[in-house]
Amino acid sequence: MPSRETLVTEFTARAEEVSAVVSTVASIDAALDHVVDLCAGKEACQWLLAGCEAPLSAPAENLCATAAAAKVLAAPGLAEDLRDRLAQRCRANGIHLVEGSLRQRLGGIDIGLTFADAGIAETGTLVIDSSDEETRLATMISEVHVAILPAGKIVATADDLAVPLGQALARPGNFTAFITGASRTADIERVLAIGVHGPLALHILILED
Amino acid sequence: MQTARDLKGYKKEIQGALENDFLRSAMDKFAVAYPASRARAFAGIDVPSLVAEIAAIKDANLARLDELLAEFTRHAEACGVKVHLAEDAEAANRIIAEIAHAGGAHRIVKSKSMTAEETLLNHHLEAEGLEVVETDLGEWIIQLRHEGPSHMVMPAIHLSRHQVADLFSEVTRTRQDAEIERLVKVSRRELRARYVEADMGITGANFAIADTGAIGITTNEGNARLVATLPRIHVALMGIDKLVSTLTDALRINRALPRNATGQKITSYVTWITGPVACAAGPEGRKEMHIVFLDNGRRALARDPIFAQVLRCVRCGACANVCPVYRMVGGHQYGHIYIGAIGLILTYFFHGRDKARNLVQNCINCGACKAVCAAGIDLPHLIKEIHTRIQDETGHPLQSSMLAKVLANRGLFHRLLRAARVAQKPITGGTPYLRHLPMIFSKEQNFRVLPAIAEVPFRDRWPVLRPRVERPRWRVALFSGCVQDFVHPEQLEAGLKSMEGLGVRVEFPMGQSCCGLPAQMMGEKEAARRVAIQNMAAMATERCDYIVTLCASCASHLTHGYPKLFTEGTEEKRLAQAFSAKVISFSRFLSEVVKIGPEHFGPAVGVKTTYHAPCHLCRGLEEHEAPKALIKAAGMDFAPAAEEETCCGFGGTYSSKFPTISAQILELKLADIERTGAAVLVTECPGCVMQLRGGAKRAGMPLKVLHLAEALAEARAPADK
Numbered sequence A: 001m002p003s004r005e006t007l008v009t010e011f012t013a014r015a016e017e018v019s020a021v022v023s024t025v026a027s028i029d030a031a032l033d034h035v036v037d038l039c040a041g042k043e044a045c046q047w048l049l050a051g052c053e054a055p056l057s058a059p060a061e062n063l064c065a066t067a068a069a070a071k072v073l074a075a076p077g078l079a080e081d082l083r084d085r086l087a088q089r090c091r092a093n094g095i096h097l098v099e100g101s102l103r104q105r106l107g108g109i110d111i112g113l114t115f116a117d118a119g120i121a122e123t124g125t126l127v128i129d130s131s132d133e134e135t136r137l138a139t140m141i142s143e144v145h146v147a148i149l150p151a152g153k154i155v156a157t158a159d160d161l162a163v164p165l166g167q168a169l170a171r172p173g174n175f176t177a178f179i180t181g182a183s184r185t186a187d188i189e190r191v192l193a194i195g196v197h198g199p200l201a202l203h204i205l206i207l208e209d
Numbered sequence B: 001m002q003t004a005r006d007l008k009g010y011k012k013e014i015q016g017a018l019e020n021d022f023l024r025s026a027m028d029k030f031a032v033a034y035p036a037s038r039a040r041a042f043a044g045i046d047v048p049s050l051v052a053e054i055a056a057i058k059d060a061n062l063a064r065l066d067e068l069l070a071e072f073t074r075h076a077e078a079c080g081v082k083v084h085l086a087e088d089a090e091a092a093n094r095i096i097a098e099i100a101h102a103g104g105a106h107r108i109v110k111s112k113s114m115t116a117e118e119t120l121l122n123h124h125l126e127a128e129g130l131e132v133v134e135t136d137l138g139e140w141i142i143q144l145r146h147e148g149p150s151h152m153v154m155p156a157i158h159l160s161r162h163q164v165a166d167l168f169s170e171v172t173r174t175r176q177d178a179e180i181e182r183l184v185k186v187s188r189r190e191l192r193a194r195y196v197e198a199d200m201g202i203t204g205a206n207f208a209i210a211d212t213g214a215i216g217i218t219t220n221e222g223n224a225r226l227v228a229t230l231p232r233i234h235v236a237l238m239g240i241d242k243l244v245s246t247l248t249d250a251l252r253i254n255r256a257l258p259r260n261a262t263g264q265k266i267t268s269y270v271t272w273i274t275g276p277v278a279c280a281a282g283p284e285g286r287k288e289m290h291i292v293f294l295d296n297g298r299r300a301l302a303r304d305p306i307f308a309q310v311l312r313c314v315r316c317g318a319c320a321n322v323c324p325v326y327r328m329v330g331g332h333q334y335g336h337i338y339i340g341a342i343g344l345i346l347t348y349f350f351h352g353r354d355k356a357r358n359l360v361q362n363c364i365n366c367g368a369c370k371a372v373c374a375a376g377i378d379l380p381h382l383i384k385e386i387h388t389r390i391q392d393e394t395g396h397p398l399q400s401s402m403l404a405k406v407l408a409n410r411g412l413f414h415r416l417l418r419a420a421r422v423a424q425k426p427i428t429g430g431t432p433y434l435r436h437l438p439m440i441f442s443k444e445q446n447f448r449v450l451p452a453i454a455e456v457p458f459r460d461r462w463p464v465l466r467p468r469v470e471r472p473r474w475r476v477a478l479f480s481g482c483v484q485d486f487v488h489p490e491q492l493e494a495g496l497k498s499m500e501g502l503g504v505r506v507e508f509p510m511g512q513s514c515c516g517l518p519a520q521m522m523g524e525k526e527a528a529r530r531v532a533i534q535n536m537a538a539m540a541t542e543r544c545d546y547i548v549t550l551c552a553s554c555a556s557h558l559t560h561g562y563p564k565l566f567t568e569g570t571e572e573k574r575l576a577q578a579f580s581a582k583v584i585s586f587s588r589f590l591s592e593v594v595k596i597g598p599e600h601f602g603p604a605v606g607v608k609t610t611y612h613a614p615c616h617l618c619r620g621l622e623e624h625e626a627p628k629a630l631i632k633a634a635g636m637d638f639a640p641a642a643e644e645e646t647c648c649g650f651g652g653t654y655s656s657k658f659p660t661i662s663a664q665i666l667e668l669k670l671a672d673i674e675r676t677g678a679a680v681l682v683t684e685c686p687g688c689v690m691q692l693r694g695g696a697k698r699a700g701m702p703l704k705v706l707h708l709a710e711a712l713a714e715a716r717a718p719a720d721k
C-alpha cells in the first residue's frame, strides 16, 4: 500500500500531465476562498478563448446570449453550512451563486464546483457520483470545473475501487463519472485542443485533512 | 468507405489516395508519432500479460453471450430500461426509429458509435424524417461531408484544417479561419445549441456489464455525457460483443483500450450509467432509456472455431495505426466501414463477401497489427483465411490456381525456374538483374531493379560446397526456400562460409521445395498444405538438431504457419509441431546456439552499418536482437534506423499485386535508412534484400545491401578458418 504522500504526488503529476491545475488546500474554508478568488479573477464567459468572438449561426448565437451577464458559480448539493459559507463569499465578490435549475443555463456557467468521491493516482482521475442531474450538469456545462478532492480518498489504481464502484453501479439511476483533465479532442489534424463539449479547464483542490 | 466493384476499380481508387499529398503526410506523421506515445502510455505495464488477460476475459464472455445477455437484461429492466435485441442492421435501425416516433422525438443528437456506422443508422433515421446531428467533432465533420470515417477513433484524420474551415464556414454562414483551436470552439458553441433542442440522444457503449445492467462509455470530448444527459430519451446502441460479466472485466479492458488507441493512460471521461438517470426533462423526472444490442451475425461468429476471436476486438483502432498499407492509402481505401486489419475481416462478416473481396488481398502480411492488438487477435492469419474462403466460395482466379498447381509439384516448379533462366537471357543483357520470378510482369514493377535467376541454383552447387565436418557439435538441415535456391544462392554460400570451422554439420535435403507461403498468401491453402507435407518429409527432421533457414519468411511460415495448416488431433498436426520446434533463424542459431562472438571475426572494419528488421523475423519470430548483436560482434559500426522494424513493402506476391503501394512503402523505408548515414544495410531475408537492393539501385543510392550471411562471411577472420 503506497503512502498517502506518494499517492498525492503521483495523482498530481498524472493530472497535471493532462492539463488539470492542481493545488493543495489546508482546509475547506481555504478551498472555498480559492474557488471564489478564481471566479472573481475570471472574465465572465470569455475565458481561455471560449470562442465568443467567433461568428456563429443564429441559433447558436441566441443560446450564447442567454448566458448571464454576471459571473455564475454553480455549486449543487452542498451541505447547508458549507453553502452558507460559500454564499457569503460570493455576495462579497459580486458572484451569482446557483445551486440548481442548471438546465436554464445551458448557454454556459463560469464555474461548476463539486466534491470528488475518489481520486485514482495512476491516471490522475477524479471519480464523481453524478447521479444527481445538477451535479452532472455542473461538471459538463461549466467553463471551469473545480473539484475538491480529500487527500485520503486517493487510491493507487481503478482496481482499488472495484468494490465501492461495483456497489454504485448496482444502484438504479447511477451515473458515475471518471473525469481526467479537461475535455479534449485531436480530431482536426491530430492537433490537441483542450475544451470541446465539456469544461475548458479542470482545477483540482486536494484537501488535506 | 470502400465500395469498388472489382480489383481494377479498387486499384484506381488506391492510386487516387497515393496521390493525395495531405493524406500521405498526415498518415506519415501519425505512423511515426503513434508508437512513441503508445510506449509512453504503457510504461511500467507488462503489455503481453495484459493482452493475454484481455483475450482470456473476452473469450470467456463470448462463450456465454446468451447467458450474459439474459443476465444484463434482467438487471437493466429491473431498473426500468427497455432492452432490445436487433437481429441485423435493419432491425436495429427500425427499432431506434420506432423509439423516436413513439416518444414523439424529432431532433436527435448522437455521440460516436461504430455500431451505428455499421448499421448506417443516420441514413435510416433521416429517411424517417428525423433530424440527426453527430456531436463528436470528427463525426460531425464527416457527417457534414456525407462520408464515412477513415479511422475508428479519429474519423476525420484524412481532412485538413482548411477543409474543416470551409465546411464550418458553410454551416455558420460566416467565414471561419483555418485555425484549429478556433474551429474546435465553433463546434463547441454550434453543437451546444443542438443538445438543448434535442429530445433524444443516441450513444454507443464500450461495455455492457451483465451483473449490474450498467453500461460504460469512454470519450474525450465530453459529448457523450451531454448526449446521455440533456435529451429526455437515451438510446444506447452496441454490438452484443460488448457484454462483459463484471465491472472488473471492463476495468481490465479499459487499461489497454485508451493506451492502445491514442496513447492516453485514460480518456478524459469514462461514464458508468445504470438505468434511467434523473432528468428534469423526462417523464417523472427520469429518463426514458433503451439499450439496443446488435447481433448482425455476431452470435454465430462467437461459435466459429476459427473466427470467434474477431469478437475480442475492443475497437481501439491500433491495428490501423501501425499498418504500412493503411499508412499509404488511408482508411477510405482500407475498410468498408470498419477500418484497418480488423476492418478487412469485419467487412466480410458484417457487409458481405463482395465488399471484402478486394480488401482482403491488400494485406502485405507484415504482422504489425497482430503485434499491437489489444486483444491478441491473430489478424494477418484471419485475413488470409478469409481470402481463402472467398476464393473457395467464388472460384480461384486462374493465376492463383496456376501458381498453386506449380508450387504443389516440386519437379514442375524447379523445371519452370530452370527454363525461366534460359528465357531471361535476352532480357537481362548480361547483367544479373531481371524483373521477377514467375509473377506477372508490368511496368509498375519498375520501381526497383529485380535480380535475375541464378546461372546455377544452390542445389546444383551443393555437391561441391558440402562441408565435411568430422566431429560435429550440431547437426543442421538447411532449408533454403526457393528465392535463395534459385535467385540468391550466393547468400546460402555465404551462410556456409560464416559457419565454417565452428563445428556445424550441414545437410541440404534435395527433396525440399518452396515453403508454401506464396500459395498461402494467394489464398491457396490446399496447395500450401501439400507443399508443407512434402517439405516435412524431405527435411528428415529426426536426423538433425536444427532446421536452419536464412529466409525470415520461410522461418516464420515453417514455425507458425505449418502447425496452423492442419487440424487438431491429426498425425500431420503432430508432425508439423515436431518439425516447427526445430526451425530456427540463421541469426538466432549463430547468436544463441553457436554463440559466435567478436573472437570469431577479423579486426573490426568499422563501416557504418544499419539494419532492417524483416517483418517475419522481428514480429513473426519475435527476434529483435540477434542480427544486431551479430553485426556488432562482426566489428561493424552499427547505426540504428528510426523505423527499423517497419515493413520494406516487399511481401512476396504482394509487391506484384499492388506495386504502387509497395513502391511507396519502399520509398519511405529508403529515406529512413538514408537518414542513418550508413554505407551498408544488412537484413536477414532474401525478399527484403531483393526489394531494398533493387530500390536503392533504381534510386541511385550508393548503398550496399547485404544479407546478414554475406556481411558475416566477409567479416570472418581468415585465421579462424
Ligand code: SF4
Residues within 6 Å of the ligand: B319, B322, B323, B324, B325, B326, B340, B341, B362, B363, B364, B365, B366, B367, B368, B369, B370, B379, B380
Ligand atoms: S499484416 Fe501488415 S499489412 Fe496486413 S493488415 Fe496487418 S499491419 Fe496491415
Ligand code: SF4
Residues within 6 Å of the ligand: B312, B313, B314, B315, B316, B317, B318, B319, B320, B340, B341, B342, B369, B372, B373, B374, B375, B376, B377, B379
Ligand atoms: S483488432 Fe485489435 S488492434 Fe484492431 S481495433 Fe480491435 S482490438 Fe484494436
